[in-house]
Amino acid sequence: MVTEKLMLIFPPNIVKKPVVYRIVKDFDLEFNILRAEITSDLEGKMLLEIKGSKERINECKSYLVKEGVELEEAAKGIILDKDKCVNCGICISLCLGKAFYLKDNYEVNFDQNKCILCGLCLNCCPVKAIKSKI
Ligand code: SF4
Numbered sequence: 394m395v396t397e398k399l400m401l402i403f404p405p406n407i408v409k410k411p412v413v414y415r416i417v418k419d420f421d422l423e424f425n426i427l428r429a430e431i432t433s434d435l436e437g438k439m440l441l442e443i444k445g446s447k448e449r450i451n452e453c454k455s456y457l458v459k460e461g462v463e464l465e466e467a468a469k470g471i472i473l474d475k476d477k478c479v480n481c482g483i484c485i486s487l488c489l490g491k492a493f494y495l496k497d498n499y500e501v502n503f504d505q506n507k508c509i510l511c512g513l514c515l516n517c518c519p520v521k522a523i524k525s526k527i
């Protein structure tokens with residue numbers, strides 16, 4: 394059993410297609426919707442955490458791509474450059490997912506598993522220690 398975070402991007406022509414419910418029905422996977430939005434140009438974006446066998450997850454990904462959904466691996470979406478970070482704590486106060494936190498030694502650390510890719514932290518860092526791969 395593995396857990397993966399995936400960003401699903403629905404182009405406007407398929408944004409109303411009921412593809413997500415089939416993740417449970419056809420592929421026997423558990424999922425949590427961590428974030429969902431429709432952009433001003435009617436593109437849909439959904440951040441899912443899916444849990445199940447690696448094989449079933451891969452089958453599910455193939456199905457989604459076949460239906461026209463773009464997939465982005467979200468696991469490494471946000472990166473904290475510890476060499477640049479000056480531990481000011483601004484990102485901690487902004488982070489919706491509580492992914493940035495203070496360690497016992499007062500260093501700021503980042504837990505990718507908690508990140509919901511809201512993007513709020515991207516422009517907050519005074520020394521540009523936070524980067525995005527998405
Ligand atoms: S805002 Fe930037 S410098 Fe400040 S703690 Fe966060 S990552 Fe480090």
Ligand code: SF4
Binds near residue numbers: 489490510
């Ligand atoms: S993208 Fe959002 S949840 Fe993720 S680290 Fe930045 S502020 Fe926190």
